[in-house]
Amino acid sequence: MTIMGVCCDKPGVKVALTGNESIARGALEAGVGYASSYPGSPTAEVLGTLAKLARQFNLYAEWSINEKVAMEVAAAASFTGLRSLVIMKADGLNVALDFASALAISGCRGGMVIVVGDDPGAHSSVREEDSRNLCKALHLPVLEPASVQEAKDVTREAFSLSESLQLPVVVRCVTRVCHASGDVLLGELAPAGRRPAFNQGDRVITFSIKLHALQEQKLARASDWAGNSRLNSYHGPGDAGRLVIASGPCYMYALEALEMLGLSEQVGVLKLGVTWPLPEKLLLSYLKTAAEVVFAEEVEPFVEDNVMALAARHWDEVGKIKFYGKRNGQVAGPNGPGIGELDPDVLAQSLSAIWGTPYTKPALPAHQEIFDLLGTKMPDRELALCAGCPHRASFWSIRTALELDGRGGIVLGDIGCYTLGIARTGYYLLQTMHCMGAGVGIASGLGKLDCFGFDKPVITVVGDSTFYHAALPALVNARYHRASFMCVVLDNETTAMTGHQPHPGRETTATGEPADTVPMEEIIRGIGIPYAVQDPYDVEAAIEAVYRMLQQQGPRVLILRRACALAAVKGKQKNRVYVDPEKCIGDSCGCSRFCSKVFACPANIWDAESGKARIDEAVCNGCGVCATLCPQQAIVVERTV
Amino acid sequence: MPGQKDLKNDVLDQDLCSACGMCVGLCPYIKTARDRVRVIYPCGLAEGTCYSICPKTGVDVRAMDLAVFGREREDQALGVMQGIYIARAVQDRASGAQYGGVASALAALALEQGMVSAMVLTGGDVLNPYPVLARSADEARACAGSKYTGVPTLEILNRAIREGLDHPGVVGRPCQVLAARKAEHSPLPGTQFNQAGSFGLVLGLFCFWALDPKFYQFLTNKVKDKIIKMDIPVEGPVIEAESGTYRWQVEDLRPYIKKSCNLCLDSTSEWADIAVGSTEYDPAWNTVLARSDKGRELLDLALRLNVLEVGEYPAERFPLLRRAALNKKMRVLKMQEYQPGRPGCPVVPPEYQKQLEEQWGGIGQ
Structure with a gap:
């Protein structure tokens, strides 16, 4: 799990990598020249890894201001013939969607891979969005690694697929793969050294219905390619009557569940490494022999729906098949079908119910002892801001100022460490929380309701990284329309939640190069909004600053600035x-x-x-x-x- | 004894708080912005010092007389006193001082004599009053001049006591004087006042009511330039501004009078060591009531050191002052909202009430 492993130039050797490092290695093996990202869990470490190796591999890496820009800059590199990689979490794909849908029509040149980190179970996200549905709507191929090893192999493969189709390819990687560690068999590192070319007369245009037809042709070619791809594989008896169709890590869960049930010899497992477009011919060949098919995937019934549609289209060839999955509720975790993660146990219980094979959850005596010992004593660990977090002081100041003000002011927020303002640790302050920058937009909306008699003061909190990412249009909107609200920038001088990545307010870039810092004060001043800066650690002064600004009208900004407590003490002796x-x-x-x-x-x-x-x-x-x-x-x- | 929750429900939420500031900063849960006192977080305790020292909860006028002076009052109009005088500062009359500058001069003297380690006063100006902890005579003189809105100055007292200040002094409105006395004499759940000992000096001001901060809005709408001084004589409020003098009727200010002040019986700081007010006839002089032995001694000292010039209180003015004080009390006692023992309503025991009515009847209206 080191950067040494990622750049190790020893093909055939196995090194231990995380899923995210494995993706980075795959990109290096494919000769990536340009990488961009906005940090988001579970894929936050991919760009960071590549940035550390940028000089060594002569590649360019940047933390872009947001996912849409990240995708645009990566597309630019692809238009010049470079291989480019853009990385984001599922929520980030939503941000980039407008450009992505256009790019899918215009196509690309150099291989372009979009790594999307989905977070089934929403471990470190506000929702467990399944980005495959969006990718289908975008007409983009989707590859899904099932293991840490495959994270590398799939990424490398995605580049060549993209280049041959002239279409960006999505690698959809879930948290359990991104954050897992495992042995990775290394392949050849590809020599960098493509030179970008974009000449007069070169055109990459999204226009005309003819391109839609071309897009469909590309997908049809992708489906043909998928039919022969090594990324799909089958494990089990020939002519299996019972078949599990699995994708991503659910493939591993399926193998394990069948083993626990003693069904490995009787049930076949078809792993789909390409989940869009479906490898139709391959699927049909297995559906013809199967009488019962179970789907194992996360989160939505994506493969399930599309395979059932395929079977319906070929009903005369595949015959009668009974399908089991989320739609009929047979494959379901504790929160219900299509909600939350699967695991071997959940799958074994589902298969046991479907096929009547007895299953009891294996007792783990050693663990049981520990649970018995600690069970009653271990307190629940609640969501909490870290010790010393400046946001806690800020939230306390805001809460106090609002109580002093006494008009029942409301507080909005969005995405970042400060999202925890919805919980006890943030005194339950936040009353809305949606997506990056949404708090500022909603505040701008509430700030115009005075004509209907809405007279509550409105505060929205936004992090510094989110400020650059998504708050600016809403602030300009607010200034233009004289919307009355107070925007509190909780500036901890980093993108803290995803691991302290830099942003345009910082002095250096992802690769450690000096940056031309874009101070938020200058932006706010430029928009024409009054602002003040205060250290939240001086709680009395912060309360006073919030209270004072609460009494004002129009849009105004209070920057509560103090370095993230974790970053501040890194490598230093603590008080x-x-x-x-x-x-x-x-x-x-x-x-x-x-x-x-x-x-x-x-x-x-x-x-x-x-x-x-x-x-x-x-x-x-x-x-x-x-x-x-x-x-x-x-x-x-x-x-x- | 009830606690913070009751203080919030009974006093703050009922708009009965006079913004004395005594509960502010006793704990991290009660804070203030300008004259607004708020519970910002429930402490969860059933009993609280905050409730015990609030001048708007649990006051029995006779019991307080006994606790502070060891005797009952004879005069239901002005309370326990040893003498009434007119006075004015002889030297170093603080600039901006109201009338004869007696309050500033006495506060400064108490500091100089070491009678108090520090003095809590209201500094700033009419539009922007704030609490001051004066540790020197000059700092005390700098606070001269009346402010007519309730300022929770005692907040700073709490902070000072917590930091180890011994025998502090207070210059305050009648409600603040009462708060200080309750802190001195009540059995308290918390230990905040245990180390403080008694107050070095409680100097009370005359006060018929304080104004709500909405008054600032009124003032800034009416007066556009810098305000030098404000006064509310019988004829009505007067503002001296740079551009000239503004006058209104008392009725103009009535909407801004704090609700709690309408239920207050005490217009002359009846439990102070010494109380200072206007004369209502000569702006160069103050009225001074020496109440406790300590107050009496301070006045003697001021006279001896030639800090104050002191004269007989004019016999013909005395009934007028008493009438004003009695009228206020009788008005309160007859109000529908006045329910003895309820928060905001001091208890006047029957014997006091009887005397009060007799004395009021004996005064020509």
């Missing part, structure tokens, strides 16, 4: 923070456990035995904000500098 038990009044009037119960930084804990507050020094990042809020000044900060 030591501790509670003076003599001064702490704990449960009594005048405190009532403010630090641990209300402000609730994870480092502020309660020592039930002594009835005093305590600092969890392992967790504390030494910001000292709690010390300024403690009514008894019982919290002591020993500064290291």
